[in-house]
Amino acid sequence: MAELTVPGRNRINSIDILRGLVMVIMALDHVRxxxxxxxxxxxxxxxxxxxxxxxxxxALFFTRWITHFCAPIFVFLAGASxxxxxxxxxxxxxxxxxxxxxxxxxxxxxxxxxxxxxxDPHFNLFILQVIWAIGVSMILMGFLVLLPYKIIFAxxxxxxxxxxxxDYPSISNGLKGGVLADLLYFSNFSVHQLWDNHFYLIVYxxxxxMGVMLLGYCFGKLYQSGVDAAWRRKILxxxxxxxxxxxxxxxxxxxxxxxxxxxxxxxxxxxTVLSFFNLNKYPPSLMFLCMTIGPGxxxxxxxxxxxxxFTKVMNVYGRVPMLYYILxxxxxxxxxxxxxxxxxxxxxxxxxxGIPFYFKPNDFGFGLxxxxxxxxxxxxxxxxxCKKYDKYKTANIGKKWWLSYI
Numbered sequence: 001m002a003e004l005t006v007p008g009r010n011r012i013n014s015i016d017i018l019r020g021l022v023m024v025i026m027a028l029d030h031v032r033x034x035x036x037x038x039x040x041x042x043x044x045x046x047x048x049x050x051x052x053x054x055x056x057x058x059a060l061f062f063t064r065w066i067t068h069f070c071a072p073i074f075v076f077l078a079g080a081s082x083x084x085x086x087x088x089x090x091x092x093x094x095x096x097x098x099x100x101x102x103x104x105x106x107x108x109x110x111x112x113x114x115x116x117x118x119x120d121p122h123f124n125l126f127i128l129q130v131i132w133a134i135g136v137s138m139i140l141m142g143f144l145v146l147l148p149y150k151i152i153f154a155x156x157x158x159x160x161x162x163x164x165x166x167d168y169p170s171i172s173n174g175l176k177g178g179v180l181a182d183l184l185y186f187s188n189f190s191v192h193q194l195w196d197n198h199f200y201l202i203v204y205x206x207x208x209x210m211g212v213m214l215l216g217y218c219f220g221k222l223y224q225s226g227v228d229a230a231w232r233r234k235i236l237x238x239x240x241x242x243x244x245x246x247x248x249x250x251x252x253x254x255x256x257x258x259x260x261x262x263x264x265x266x267x268x269x270x271x272t273v274l275s276f277f278n279l280n281k282y283p284p285s286l287m288f289l290c291m292t293i294g295p296g297x298x299x300x301x302x303x304x305x306x307x308x309x310f311t312k313v314m315n316v317y318g319r320v321p322m323l324y325y326i327l328x329x330x331x332x333x334x335x336x337x338x339x340x341x342x343x344x345x346x347x348x349x350x351x352x353x354g355i356p357f358y359f360k361p362n363d364f365g366f367g368l369x370x371x372x373x374x375x376x377x378x379x380x381x382x383x384x385x386c387k388k389y390d391k392y393k394t395a396n397i398g399k400k401w402w403l404s405y406i
Contacts, residue, residue, distance in 0.1 A: 014304045018077065018296060018299055018314075020313075022073045027378055027379055028066070028372070029064065032050075032063055035370060035371050036368065037367065050065075053265055058270060061278075063368065068279070068281060068288065071130045078137075078213055078216060079215065080220035082094065082145060083219075084220050094145055095143065099139050102135045105132070108322075120356065125191075128203060131325070132204060137213045144214070145217075156212075157211075160211040164258070164285055166186075185207045186205065188282055204283075212289060212293075229304065243290050243297065244290065258280050262275040263275055313383065331381055332378055333359070335374060336359050
């Protein structure tokens with residue numbers, strides 16, 4: 001989504017492949033958001049929550065859990081791309097580009113992507129999610145990129161490792177309250193009013209994601225020109241394994257790194273294991289980031305030399321992340337409209353009461369198998385579009401300025 005490297009010139013295939021893979025997985029989560037219909041015999045809100053240990057089941061939990069890898073890896077790789085850009089352009093040039101790109105991403109999130117989610121022409125609700133968090137982080141990165149590498153690294157470590165201190169009531173009680181606090185850290189799908197019946201929903205507080213981008217920037221040093229590939233793979237495996245081990249140790253201790261401790265579940269051992277891996281994403285806890293970024297780094301080491309049909313397909317998606325991200329919402333929601341009428345709903349159901357998403361009444365959708373079928377359809381439809389756009393972008397990147405923003 002926030003790719004900065006130049007298409008067709010000095011691209012790093014393993015990074016594109018990983019980015020493409022998590023983008024494909026990400027679409028599954030958004031299809032589930034639109035299409036999953038829970039067992040009507042259960043409490044509706046609880047049954048729709050894949051992480052509710054009293055109502056979920058392993059397949060539903062995994063469908064949500066696997067998508068946790070998407071946002072952290074997106075943001076981490078965006079930071080790495082900033083570092084690589086700094087190897088080709090002056091810091092001042094990179095700074096100016098990041099600030100402009102950041103404001104553009106905030107606009108894209110608030111207007112283009114929000115409409116893809118809601119199909120509400122009145123924009124009664126603006127949704128601030130991962131693109132907004134990346135945009136704000138890029139604006140700030142536009143200033144921080146002028147600082148020395150060691151200071152950027154120290155800031156990243158301090159934010160990622162230390163932000164869970166704010167979960168303690170003795171600290172948070174003095175910080176919570178108000179829009180700024182929610183924007184920075186404390187939002188839990190917080191809704192704030194703009195005017196009359198227009199509101200905005202803060203899903204992603206940007207401070208922890210800023211820390212992830214800073215560490216991604218430092219990680220990019222492993223991919224600068226002149227680095228021995230065999231040495232890099234060794235470092236990647238060791239670093240990724242160490243981060244995963246840190247997650248296991250912290251989670252086993254169950255004292256710091258996530259605001260919701262795991263616990264033995266009355267439904268049995270399987271659900272206790274699910275509880276162990278059920279981590280806080282809003283905002284992303286230290287353990288959440290270790291659980292997701294660690295395996296991502298290991299994947300980069302394993303995929304660096306791979307060339308096969310799977311990697312070629314993932315590479316296509318990963319090379320045009322912004323186009324993919326915007327279009328997948330519209331394809332999903334247009335599919336919702338088709339299914340809406342096929343399931344017998346009519347004009348009176350287009351604007352459901354209490355739900356900001358048009359064409360999605362309460363009893364709309366499928367079971368989990370239907371969700372997976374729609375996901376495969378959406379990803380398949382996007383492939384030829386992404387492939388064609390990638391060819392166009394590669395041929396024209398130096399000729400058309402706007403290609404750097406889509």
